[in-house]
Amino acid sequence: MAEHKKLPEGGVIEKGGTAHGYSTGGWRKLRPVVDLGKCTNCMICWVMCPDSAVIVQDGKMVGFDLEHCKGCGICAVECPDKVKAIKMNEEAD
Amino acid sequence: MAVTAHTKKAALTGNTAVAIAMKQINPDVYPAYPITPSTGIVEDFSGFVADGSVDTELITVESEHSAMSACIGASAAGARVMTATSSQGLALMWEMLYIASGMRLPIVIADVNRALSAPINIHCDHSDSMGARDAGWLQLYAETVQEAYDNVFMAMRIAENAKVMLPAMVCMDGFITSHAIENLDLLSDEEVRGFVGEYKGRNSLLDTDNPVTWGAMVLQDHYITFKHQQSEAMTRAKGVAAGVMKEFGEKFGRPYGLIDAYRLEDAEAAIVIMNSAAGTTKVVVDDLRKQGKKVGVLRLRLFRPFPFKEIADALRGVKVVAVLDRADSMNSFGGPLFNELRSALYDLDNRPKVMSRIYGLGGRDYKVKDAVEVFEELLNISKTGKIDTMTKYITL
Numbered sequence A: 001m002a003e004h005k006k007l008p009e010g011g012v013i014e015k016g017g018t019a020h021g022y023s024t025g026g027w028r029k030l031r032p033v034v035d036l037g038k039c040t041n042c043m044i045c046w047v048m049c050p051d052s053a054v055i056v057q058d059g060k061m062v063g064f065d066l067e068h069c070k071g072c073g074i075c076a077v078e079c080p081d082k083v084k085a086i087k088m089n090e091e092a093d
Numbered sequence B: 001m002a003v004t005a006h007t008k009k010a011a012l013t014g015n016t017a018v019a020i021a022m023k024q025i026n027p028d029v030y031p032a033y034p035i036t037p038s039t040g041i042v043e044d045f046s047g048f049v050a051d052g053s054v055d056t057e058l059i060t061v062e063s064e065h066s067a068m069s070a071c072i073g074a075s076a077a078g079a080r081v082m083t084a085t086s087s088q089g090l091a092l093m094w095e096m097l098y099i100a101s102g103m104r105l106p107i108v109i110a111d112v113n114r115a116l117s118a119p120i121n122i123h124c125d126h127s128d129s130m131g132a133r134d135a136g137w138l139q140l141y142a143e144t145v146q147e148a149y150d151n152v153f154m155a156m157r158i159a160e161n162a163k164v165m166l167p168a169m170v171c172m173d174g175f176i177t178s179h180a181i182e183n184l185d186l187l188s189d190e191e192v193r194g195f196v197g198e199y200k201g202r203n204s205l206l207d208t209d210n211p212v213t214w215g216a217m218v219l220q221d222h223y224i225t226f227k228h229q230q231s232e233a234m235t236r237a238k239g240v241a242a243g244v245m246k247e248f249g250e251k252f253g254r255p256y257g258l259i260d261a262y263r264l265e266d267a268e269a270a271i272v273i274m275n276s277a278a279g280t281t282k283v284v285v286d287d288l289r290k291q292g293k294k295v296g297v298l299r300l301r302l303f304r305p306f307p308f309k310e311i312a313d314a315l316r317g318v319k320v321v322a323v324l325d326r327a328d329s330m331n332s333f334g335g336p337l338f339n340e341l342r343s344a345l346y347d348l349d350n351r352p353k354v355m356s357r358i359y360g361l362g363g364r365d366y367k368v369k370d371a372v373e374v375f376e377e378l379l380n381i382s383k384t385g386k387i388d389t390m391t392k393y394i395t396l
């Protein structure tokens, strides 16, 4: 209880970036899978992902942060028609 | 009517008096959406903004839901925030009222009490603020224009107290108080500044060096803990309110308490009532006292938190009580004030008999004869010891 009383008033999270430490990818039904052979590193998926779950290293798209990706499929839709490097697979499969 | 300069004495409507109180507080942000009968407050206040007599950012929004949303955003940014509404406007704010209180934002609004539709009605009853009674807001009620004006300052102080940090609603009767002109004493701007002080919001959204998140999701792990914190703050608010009211009385010579007990000391029968109708009831009490009848009035100034102990103390020794509600809980067992008050008396050794009377809905007049009839019924019950009808509508 004493511990609980220290929780910040009104549920404020008193610092930034805490979502990194909280896995919210658990309710994903579809999992994005990228074919890096096709990917042109245009970064459209990185821009469009609402959860900042596209991982980019040294200017290259390298995959997804599945601790935070919700499986919405926006990246797969937005990946240019000529490329279509992302497929959404059933998590259950 | 824009009042740019004022003396200590003034004759003002409730709306203008509350608008002037808000002007003297000079809030940072004022999201505005007008609705009868509170429109006068917003109208006057926008005049103060246009005249440059306040530094407030007035945001004209597209609905009351947006008004409360803007209040919440601005308050989370650390601003001192106020607005005014009535009836359907408060009802449209509903969803956001709980967010304001859950996020512990000390927003102060004036609610000019008006009936809820349907049927559509613009006149006074308390169904709007009574409906919001579980929303986690402090609620202060006023009998007169003077009190409505004074309550604005007290509400701000109670809401912003570090032990409280809850939003507050300052209620007065639509038209009866909001549109009637009464004489009152105004405080000077310096007095107001000295009393309400500066507000320093915590965890400001605008402090980009120290980014914070407001309104995050909290599940089974901690939700109940935050609600418990909120509930404890509401409990602490009662003592804070008593202190603030005492300080106000000492500073400005107008004493206030959580309740207003009128000629209750040796009373055999009492009416419990809120807002302007208490005035009419007091006149009747004076008349009946001249005839030797031991009657009195209890008026609640604070409804949230509910001053259950003070009520029980004030009614200890009274034999019969009628609780007059200007709202119906539609539970087929009397109004909201009746139910809570009856519960507050339960632990008294000799608890009074208590009955519910619902009056004045939709602005129906509550007259001297209505109060006389209730007192006659009470004095009769005091003799027979028997209540015939526990709950009923009067002023029909």
Ligand code: SF4
Residues within 6 Å of the ligand: A032, A048, A049, A050, A051, A052, A053, A054, A064, A068, A069, A070, A071, A072, A073, A074, A075, A076
């Ligand atoms: S599926 Fe949605 S959440 Fe996941 S990486 Fe693609 S855009 Fe982001």
Ligand code: SF4
Residues within 6 Å of the ligand: A034, A038, A039, A040, A041, A042, A043, A044, A045, A046, A061, A078, A079, A080, A083, A084, A085, A086
């Ligand atoms: S949108 Fe497609 S091509 Fe562009 S970076 Fe993402 S996966 Fe690669």
